[in-house]
Amino acid sequence: MYRIGIIGDRESVLGFKAVGLEVFTCDQADEARKILRKIGKEDFAIIYVTEILAEQISEEIDKYKDERIPAIIAIPGKEGPSGSGMRNVSKAVERAVGADILFGGGK
Amino acid sequence: MAERLNVNPTRMNLTALKKRLKTATRGHKLMKDKRDELMKEFLELARENGRLREAVEQRLTGMYQNFSIASAVMSREIMEESLMIPKQGVVLDVGNKNIMSVNVPVFSFETTASDAGDIYPYGYASTSGELDNAISGLTDIFPLLLELAAKEKEVQLIAAELEKTRRRVNALEYVMIPQLQVTIKYIQMKLDENERGNQTRLMKVKDMMIAEAIEERRSNM
Numbered sequence: 666m667y668r669i670g671i672i673g674d675r676e677s678v679l680g681f682k683a684v685g686l687e688v689f690t691c692d693q694a695d696e697a698r699k700i701l702r703k704i705g706k707e708d709f710a711i712i713y714v715t716e717i718l719a720e721q722i723s724e725e726i727d728k729y730k731d732e733r734i735p736a737i738i739a740i741p742g743k744e745g746p747s748g749s750g751m752r753n754v755s756k757a758v759e760r761a762v763g764a765d766i767l768f769g770g771g772k
Numbered sequence: 773m774a775e776r777l778n779v780n781p782t783r784m785n786l787t788a789l790k791k792r793l794k795t796a797t798r799g800h801k802l803m804k805d806k807r808d809e810l811m812k813e814f815l816e817l818a819r820e821n822g823r824l825r826e827a828v829e830q831r832l833t834g835m836y837q838n839f840s841i842a843s844a845v846m847s848r849e850i851m852e853e854s855l856m857i858p859k860q861g862v863v864l865d866v867g868n869k870n871i872m873s874v875n876v877p878v879f880s881f882e883t884t885a886s887d888a889g890d891i892y893p894y895g896y897a898s899t900s901g902e903l904d905n906a907i908s909g910l911t912d913i914f915p916l917l918l919e920l921a922a923k924e925k926e927v928q929l930i931a932a933e934l935e936k937t938r939r940r941v942n943a944l945e946y947v948m949i950p951q952l953q954v955t956i957k958y959i960q961m962k963l964d965e966n967e968r969g970n971q972t973r974l975m976k977v978k979d980m981m982i983a984e985a986i987e988e989r990r991s992n993m
Contacts, residue, residue: 667864680839682855683892683907684914685862685883710866710879711921731932733877734866736925740917743836746829754825754927758818761931762811763938767818 667708667734672697673715677742686713694721701725701737709735715742716749774950781962789959793952800944807937810872814930821923828920831913838906845900854899864918869926874933876926879918 670687671678682688687709689700697718702725704712712735719726719739726737739750755768779785843851867878892907 667866669862669864676839676843677836679852679855680835680906680910684910710864710877711918713917713921730928733875733925733929736877736921738917738921738924741829741832741836743840745833745836750825750829751822754818754821754924757821757927757931758814761814761818761934761938767815768822 667710669711669713670704670709671713672700673713673718673742677715681713691718694718698722698725705729705735711735712737713740714738715740716747717742717744720747720749774947774954776958777951777955779955779959781959783963786956786959786963789952789956793949793956796944796948796952800941800949803937803941803944806872807934807941810874810930810934810937813871814927814934817923817927817930821920821927824916824920824923828913828916831909831916835906835909835913838902838909842900842902842906845902850899851903854903871926871930872933874929876929877922879922881915881918 668687669685670689671681672689672691674692675690678688678690689704691697691700697714701712701714701722705728714722714726714737716739719737726739729735729737739753741747741750751768755765758767759765777789779789861883863882865880865882867880869876869878892904
């Protein structure tokens, strides 16, 4: 039995409560970091973070990168996709292959 | 040119080094195979990951639009109140999948709502239709979101493993194996040189002994 969480600003994450996610609202990066640190130790298998926050706390997120669980996934917030989620994918390609050969230089 | 290892040029070391070279070569071949296979797997996954993310981002944007319309029509209090207690829960199970000895999670989920109408955690009296749209849209996206999470984690984990394997292959290919080869060659040459030295010394000694014997014979006559 695992839980799914979402961290983000109020307006972006409001609706996710209805589908059964556990919602943590916060606007500041410091707060988000604290929440992530706390729930990272609990039995969350997936934690969604809005892209804007994810960008600000990327060092914290990177700590979980090589763990099997939890998966921390950036999703666009209400402002729409900023492209940083996509950049993460091309960064993974870069890490694995040595150069980004799939998505054309992280765009 | 690779640096030679700091060992004594003895026959015993030579045998040991030869054994190590054999192991290293074999390891290199295996690692290389693993790297190639991982790479094949990875590129496929990463491409899929990109596609999936694009789809999710697009649909989420649509969902946010619905939400903002809903929040424009309804007061904030009512909206928050109606979403306060979710009717639907999610039961998530995490399985395991093994890709080239990389353990990746597999998420399978079940929603606890028994019928489709149960996704709305509110009565319809005080809420607007836009909110219904937004919620049902979100319910539709949800499986995609989960799939994205699993894919992305998988990509990250394989990327880490691939990086490690790549480094190992390179270390073996460009450092370890040349080093061993150079050292083995060095010891072999040294041993050969010793052998030749021995040979000449023996010949020299023999010459001296013959000369001595001739000398003795001559003085006895």
